[in-house]
Amino acid sequence: MIILHPESLEAAVEMKRQFPQSSYLSGGTALLSLLSGKDKDSCFIDISKILSAEIRKEGDGVRIGGAAKLADIARSEILPEFIRKSAGFQSSLQLREQATIGGNVALARFDSYMIPSLFASDAVLSLISADGTRDLQVDEYVLSGDKDSIIESVYIRSLSDGEAKRFARASHAHAALTAAHSGKRYAYGISGSGFAFGDKDSYSTVDFSTDLTGSGDYKRYLASVSFKEVR
Numbered sequence: 001m002i003i004l005h006p007e008s009l010e011a012a013v014e015m016k017r018q019f020p021q022s023s024y025l026s027g028g029t030a031l032l033s034l035l036s037g038k039d040k041d042s043c044f045i046d047i048s049k050i051l052s053a054e055i056r057k058e059g060d061g062v063r064i065g066g067a068a069k070l071a072d073i074a075r076s077e078i079l080p081e082f083i084r085k086s087a088g089f090q091s092s093l094q095l096r097e098q099a100t101i102g103g104n105v106a107l108a109r110f111d112s113y114m115i116p117s118l119f120a121s122d123a124v125l126s127l128i129s130a131d132g133t134r135d136l137q138v139d140e141y142v143l144s145g146d147k148d149s150i151i152e153s154v155y156i157r158s159l160s161d162g163e164a165k166r167f168a169r170a171s172h173a174h175a176a177l178t179a180a181h182s183g184k185r186y187a188y189g190i191s192g193s194g195f196a197f198g199d200k201d202s203y204s205t206v207d208f209s210t211d212l213t214g215s216g217d218y219k220r221y222l223a224s225v226s227f228k229e230v231r
């Protein structure tokens with residue numbers, strides 16, 4: 001295994017351009033899964049020391065550095081409670097102190113702790129790649145499949161109250177469904193089936209599949225009742 005240590009984000013994205021099969025490392029909680037199927041010469045670019053972990057107010061919102069730990073997000077007093085709750089869905093204190101928001105979003109796992117809540121809060125990602133910098137909404141980033149950009153920061157544009165839910169057989173198990181809403185913005189992450197972004201009924205367009213977390217019918221039911229009481 002080869003680990004590169006760039007001195008700047010610009011150097012990191014240039015390394016990614018030179019080694020397109022490489023992966024970025026920040027918190028490192030997904031290292032074992034990243035290694036799956038790769039050979040002993042797998043290349044990783046460690047950005048943990050050059051990426052900001054600051055959480056600060058900015059304008060009408062809050063900017064979260066890509067290296068901010070889930071534990072810090074869960075403790076932050078300037079973020080909406082449902083976003084803090086989402087970070088706390090990572091049940092292991094050790095992993096919460098290690099995992100970063102940038103890594104959690106970049107993995108784009110269907111049981112992501114943060115993606116549904118970030119969409120609900122109208123979050124925008126600031127990205128940097130060899131092609132330059134750009135901003136993307138969370139849903140646009142997830143649907144793009146972008147693996148070459150670094151998530152430099154996350155800007156929470158709406159600090160309104162919301163609600164986040166996670167359904168799993170146990171707190172440490174993969175979730176069958178994660179969901180969040182704030183106002184009229186809803187997002188669902190469905191294991192084995194993908195994400196739904198939009199209004200309350202956006203989940204209805206998803207092809208619910210059966211896997212170890214539950215049957216397709218079970219996951220559809222969870223989505224349908226997640227925010228049943230919301231008008």
